[in-house]
Structures are given as C-alpha cells and as structure tokens.
Amino acid sequence: MKFTLLQECIAEFLGTMVLILFGTGVVAMVTLFADPATPGAVVNGGFSNINWAWGLGVLFGIFTAGTISGAHLNPAVSIGFAATGRFPWSKVLPYSLAQILGAFVGAAIVFGVYRGQFAVADPGLASTAGVFATFPALPGFWPGFFDQVVGTALLMGLILAVADKLNNKEGGAWGPLAIALIVVAIGMSFGALHGYAINPARDFGPRLMTLLAGFQNTGFGELRVWTVPIIGPIVGSVLGALIYDYAIGKPLQRAHLASQQAQQGMDTTPTAGPQ
Numbered sequence: 001m002k003f004t005l006l007q008e009c010i011a012e013f014l015g016t017m018v019l020i021l022f023g024t025g026v027v028a029m030v031t032l033f034a035d036p037a038t039p040g041a042v043v044n045g046g047f048s049n050i051n052w053a054w055g056l057g058v059l060f061g062i063f064t065a066g067t068i069s070g071a072h073l074n075p076a077v078s079i080g081f082a083a084t085g086r087f088p089w090s091k092v093l094p095y096s097l098a099q100i101l102g103a104f105v106g107a108a109i110v111f112g113v114y115r116g117q118f119a120v121a122d123p124g125l126a127s128t129a130g131v132f133a134t135f136p137a138l139p140g141f142w143p144g145f146f147d148q149v150v151g152t153a154l155l156m157g158l159i160l161a162v163a164d165k166l167n168n169k170e171g172g173a174w175g176p177l178a179i180a181l182i183v184v185a186i187g188m189s190f191g192a193l194h195g196y197a198i199n200p201a202r203d204f205g206p207r208l209m210t211l212l213a214g215f216q217n218t219g220f221g222e223l224r225v226w227t228v229p230i231i232g233p234i235v236g237s238v239l240g241a242l243i244y245d246y247a248i249g250k251p252l253q254r255a256h257l258a259s260q261q262a263q264q265g266m267d268t269t270p271t272a273g274p275q
Contacts, residue, residue, distance in 0.1 A: 001067075005091065008069040009098035015065025016073045016099045016201055020106030022057030024206055026050050027131045028110055032117045051191060055184035062176040071176075074199040075099055080156045080237035084245055096201065103205025107132045111213055129215040132206035134195025134229050141224040144194035148232025151190045152198045153240030158182045160244040166252040197229035204230060 003011075026049055058073070065071040070087075072078045075096035081087035111118070111132070122128040129135075136144040162171045162178045171178070187196050197203040207226055211218045219225035 003068050005094060008091070009094050011065035011068035012072060012095050012098040013102040013105075015061040015069070015071050016102030016205075017106040017109075018064050019054075019057040019061035019073050020103045020202065020206060021109060022060065023054045023202070024107050024110045024132050025113075026053030028114045028117075031128060031131050032114060032121045034121075047191065048188075051184050051187035054187055055180040058183045059176055059180035062179065066176065069095070073099060073201075074233075074237075075201050076152055076199060076233035076237035077156060077159065079234055080241040083238045084241045099201035100205045100208075103201045104209050105205075107206035107209040108213075111209065125210075125213070125215045127217060129207070129210040129217045129219065130195075132210050133219055133226075134197045134203050135219060135225060136194050136228065137192055141228065144224070144228040145232045147190055147193040147196075148198065148228055149236035149239065151186050151196050152233040152236030153243065154186055154236075155182060155198050156237040156240035157244040158240075160241060160249065164249060164252065166256050167248060194228060194232075198233050198236070200230040200233055202229075 030046060030050060061073050062071040065073065072081070072087075072095055075092070078087060078092050078095045078099075082089045082092050118125065118128060138144070159179055159182070161167055162175050162182075165171060183198075186198060190196055195203075204226070207218055207220070211220055
C-alpha cells in the first residue's frame with residue numbers, strides 16, 4: 001500500500017498522541033492522587049504502573065500508526081533509521097514535527113481531563129510539571145545525558161533486533177508487543193535517573209504544553225533539563241542502530257547472501273543424464 005507523506009504524518013501524530021495519553025495519564029494518576037497522610041505512598045499505583053502504562057501506550061500507538069507510517073512515534077527513531085539508510089532523510093523533519101505536535105496535543109488532553117484535580121493537588125501549578133516532562137535526579141549535564149544515550153541505544157538496537165527478519169523470523173507477528181516490553185524494561189531498569197524520556201517528542205511536546213498552560217517549574221529555565229531529553233536520545237538512537245548493524249545486522253546479511261549464492265550454485269550444477 002502507498003500513502004502520501006501527509007497521511008503518514010497524520011498517522012505519526014495520532015500514534016504519538018495515543019502514546020502520550022496513556023503515558024502522561026498514568027503519571028497524573030500516580031502524582032495527583034498521592035495519599036497526603038502517607039508521604040511517598042499513592043492511592044492509584046506507583047512506579048510499576050507508570051512503566052507498564054508507558055509500554056502499553058507504545059503498543060497502542062504502534063497499532064494506531066504502524067500500517068501507514070511504520071509508527072516511529074519518536075524523532076530519535078526516525079533519525080536512527082535515516083542514519084542507517086532505512087528511512088529517507090527528507091521525511092525526518094515532517095515526521096518529527098508530527099510527533100511533537102501529537103505529544104503536545106496528548107498532554108493537553110490529559111491536562112484538560114485532570115484540570116480539576118490539578119486545582120486540588122497543586123492549585124498554583126508550581127510543582128507538577130513532572131507529570132508531563134522529565135527532570136534529572138542528579139545535578140549536571142552528563143549523568144542524564146549518558147542515561148539517555150544508553151536507554152535510547154537499547155531501544156533502537158532492540159527494535160532493529162526484533163524487526164530484522166534474518167534475526168527474528170516471527171518479528172512481524174509479535175513485534176509491537178516486544179517493543180512495548182522493551183520500553184517497560186528500560187523504564188524499570190533506567191527510569192529514575194532522568195525519567196527515561198528516550199524520545200525527544202515525548203518530552204519536548206508535553207513540556208511546551210506546560211509552559212503555555214502556566215506551570216511554574218517547566219524546566220525551560222535550565223538548559224540541561226530540557227536539552228538532555230532531546231540530544232541524548234538522538235545520539236543514543238544512532239549509536240544503537242550502528243552497533244546493531246555492525247555486530248548483528250551486517251553479519252546476518254553476509255551469511256544470508258552467502259547461503260543464497262551457495263544454493264544457486266547447487267541449483268545450476270549440471271547433472272549427468274541417462275547413460
């Protein structure tokens with residue numbers, strides 16, 4: 001099937017919006033309904049809920065956009081594909097803009113749904129921008145940057161491992177679930193240091209929404225806070241894709257080609273006729 005670039009961008013917009021609806025929606029649940037009598041405790045789940053809901057958001061985002069656009073849902077993924085020849089560079093910017101806009105709209109919808117509870121839990125919108133955007137647990141640029149590089153390299157490398165038919169023949173059948181579980185695992189393993197954005201659109205779109213909605217702690221006042229979730233994932237995605245191609249993808253391609261050539265040689269070898 002052939003689709004126009006506009007159709008693909010609309011699919012990316014909707015898929016990313018679905019991802020953000022579930023992802024920021026669960027953070028709103030956990031944050032806004034915390035038990036005030038028990039600091040640190042929550043009424044509606046905790047960090048495990050957040051990890052699983054983000055993973056399910058990825059799953060449903062892939063189901064939404066996958067057939068039309070491939071469901072990148074992430075500018076870093078689009079760039080990683082383009083850097084390794086899997087995707088045209090000419091589509092990276094339109095896809096990225098669609099993803100950022102989808103993330104913005106998804107976050108705005110969640111804010112609208114929970115506006116009444118924000119008024120109860122944080123009337124001045126002074127401390128809850130973290131519902132929508134990521135913030136570092138440690139000072140400095142490098143801890144969060146390294147965290148985002150590692151997390152996104154894992155994401156990109158494993159996406160390629162799942163999708164590579166030479167490496168995983170059944171990847172097409174269960175690939176969306178596998179990718180969702182990759183996101184869950186990254187969150188469980190690396191989620192606390194910088195919120196595991198691993199996706200520039202996932203962070204920048206909702207963060208821009210908090211700025212326009214009047215949140216006071218958006219993070220835009222400190223360069224490292226909002227640039228790390230943009231730069232780190234891009235670097236990590238390209239690195240993960242290159243490592244996969246060098247260590248796994250290209251060896252599999254060479255072995256497959258050699259096997260095909262050997263088979264062709266066997267098929268063309270003349271056989272003796274009846275004597």
